[in-house]
Amino acid sequence: MALKESLGKRFMRMAYGVVLPYMQESLSLSFSEVGMLGTFMFLGYLLTVGLSGVLAVRWGSKAVLLVGGWSVTISLFGLAWGSSFWWVSLFMFTAGAGSALVFTPLMSLTIGWFPDKRGMVLGFLLSGAGIGMFLNGILVSSIVKQFPELGWRAVWLLFGAISLGVIVLAIQVLKNPNHTNKKDSNEEKPKWLHNKELIKIAWLYFLVGVGYLIPILYQTVYMIELGIPDNIAGGVFAIAGGPVWGMISDKIGSQRTLITALLWAIIGDIIPLMFHNVVSFIVSAVIWGSSIGGILALIQVKASHQVPQKYISAAIGFISAFYAVGQMLGPGLAGWMIEYHGGFASAYCFGALIYFMGLLLTLSLKTKNMKVASTKES
Secondary structure: OOHHHHOOOHHHHHHHHHHHHHHHHHOOOHHHOOOOOOOHHHHHHHHOOOOOOOOHHOOOHHHHHHHHHHHHHHHHHHHHHOOOHHHHHHHHHHHHHHHHHHHHHHHHHHHHHHHHHHHHHHHHHHHHHHHHHHHHHHHHHHHHHOOOOOOOHHHHHHHHHHHHHHHHHHHOOOOHHHHOOOOOOOOOOOOOOHHHHHHHHHHHHHHHHHHHHHHHHHHHHHHHHHHHHOEEEEEEOOOOOOHHHHHHHHHHHHHHHHHHHHHHHHHHHEEEEEOOOOHHHHHHHHHHHHHHHHHHHHHHHHHHHOOOHHHHHHHHHHHHHHHHHHHHHHHHHHHHHHEEEOOHHHHHHHHHHHHHHHHHHHOOOOOOOOOOOOOOOO
């Protein structure tokens, strides 16, 4: 059920890059405006994500998650009737805010259900992003061609309907772990600013956020610019690496696994710069895509080991605020580079550099997990 919820909410964010060429042409958007739309989405995410963990501790993860789910669903239907840059910006903002209210409580729920297999379960959960990308690549161009009068608007309508169905199912199925609402007056709350390892992890998450959306948002347009047909360009992302990286992490530790995943992400960003053909983009998508899901899961695993289990949602919300700032800045910076400083190649170089900086930061992290108290379920 958690994977379905993740898949439903990430349809919106992952579809944006594939729908982008159609929206850009229809609404006469510049590349700078396209980048700003991504920035608005993650501004909404940023303003909400830090609060989401606190609300999940106080009110329960399920309640916060459902509020976010409704926000995303309303935004999807709103995007379907977008007629201008500012109209679309409004619903991108609310979709980002809703995504934050889904994301952090969902992490807490899954870790609460499987505390000893957090790498594997977070990997499965975050694989919803990869499945969403893969399905978007297949579905979007087909939907646009199937409904020529509605075009890209039909995509948002369909995904809104899917999101609505997921919310109805979540209301019936999801349950809070018992420790979510349990209070312990003797348990000291984490002091975020005094936890040096958690701060490093937060800055690592920031860097990943900056580079994360560059291939997702611009690979389809990049391929079309190079003369690759749009039905092929929209379908090359195939991401399913999160569960594998998570299981490896549970066996050999998150530190070594995270270093390996970051190396793969760097390679994935570099390949399209070396070879301008369909095969190189497919190889890049598989390498980069299979690693990025693992990177996100592994960073959250590292963070979850820094605090008592009761406060995992708050810790993930804390580092996710850094991630959101990165995601807010990344699309705008990449769009600016594409338009004024070297085209798509410069954006991909920028992404590879960002992941290399993340690799250096990862090497400075402690190799052993901090021993923390766990709140038992009653």
